[in-house]
Amino acid sequence: MRIILVFILFLLAANESFAQVKFGIKAGISSYDLGRDSIMITDDQNEERFTIGINQAEYGFHAGVVLQVNLNGFVIQPEVVWNTNRVDYRITDVNNVTQIISESFQFLDIPILFGTKAGPLRLNIGPVGHVFLNNTSGLLDFDGYKEDFSTVTFGYQAGIGLDFWRLLIDVRYEGNLNNFGDHMSFFGQQYTFSDQPRRLLASVAFVF
Numbered sequence: 001m002r003i004i005l006v007f008i009l010f011l012l013a014a015n016e017s018f019a020q021v022k023f024g025i026k027a028g029i030s031s032y033d034l035g036r037d038s039i040m041i042t043d044d045q046n047e048e049r050f051t052i053g054i055n056q057a058e059y060g061f062h063a064g065v066v067l068q069v070n071l072n073g074f075v076i077q078p079e080v081v082w083n084t085n086r087v088d089y090r091i092t093d094v095n096n097v098t099q100i101i102s103e104s105f106q107f108l109d110i111p112i113l114f115g116t117k118a119g120p121l122r123l124n125i126g127p128v129g130h131v132f133l134n135n136t137s138g139l140l141d142f143d144g145y146k147e148d149f150s151t152v153t154f155g156y157q158a159g160i161g162l163d164f165w166r167l168l169i170d171v172r173y174e175g176n177l178n179n180f181g182d183h184m185s186f187f188g189q190q191y192t193f194s195d196q197p198r199r200l201l202a203s204v205a206f207v208f
Contacts, residue, residue, distance in 0.1 A: 020070040024168065025063070028203025032057035032085055034180050035195030043144060044187045050093040054180075054193065055100055060085035062109065066205045068168065075122060077113040082106065082133075089139070101138035108133055111157050122161035128174065129154055144187035153178050157201070168205040174198065 038053030064081030086104040108131040115124025132149040139145050159172030179192040 022066075022068040022070075022168075022207040024066055024166070024205045024207030026066050026079070026081070026168070026203050026205035027063040028061075028170075028201060030060040030062060030083065030085070030174075030199045030201040032060065032087070033195075033198040033200075034087065035193060037194050038090075039181070039191050039193065041186045041191070042189075048094055049144075049186075050091050052191075053090045055088040055090035058086040058088065060199070062201070062203065064109075066168065066207070068207065070117060073117055075113075075115045075117050075124060077111075077115070077124060077126075079109070079111050079113075081109040081111070083109055103135060103137040103139060105135045106133040107131060113157060115161075117163070120162055120164045122163055123159075124161065125158040126156065127154060128157050130176075139184070142186075146185045147183045148185060149183045150178070159201075166207050168207060170201070170203050170205070172201045172203075174201060 034054045034057050038051045040051050041049045043049050060083055062081045062083035064079055066077065066079045069076045084104060084106045086102060089101045089103065090098060091101055092098045109128055110131065111126060111128035113124040113126035115122055115126075117123075130153045132151055132153075135147070135149070137147065139147070153176065155174055155176035157172045157174045159170055161171075162169045176197045178196065180195060180197045181191060181193040184191045
């Protein structure tokens, strides 16, 4: 992130005659797509204990700050955004008794988008880093469960934006490089779902 900021400052110094800089705050919602597969959990004696699957991924919320640098139609847009999401798991034991367990996540997202702008319309794409902050999970009540979140994970964002007055409106698709559930461990064995998490994000920023 520090390298990107230095790069932006260099571009501003070299192109101050036509560079436009906007800084603002943003907020929005997101929708998670995690697939619907299930995992069979076995204990340390290789006995089946229960299956766990995605029951529902709730809408998430995010808020943060945005910097937009317009260099004669070429746009650089780094952001720092706090986001929270919740997932409901469906757990069915060997007696076919099912319960719903919730888990919520908080991350600091740092997307760095590059794109082009024609009038109010903007197209952009770029990498995003997710810094893990915190989570709360009903899975901690289960025997044999442990969690180990990666400090930073990576993905990408791509989307379309509309800029008018002091508002930046964005709709983006986000893909990630890790499989969902890679933080889960039951009875010393790590599990993941088969799908990589995907999100659709919509946000509005107010710039100064």
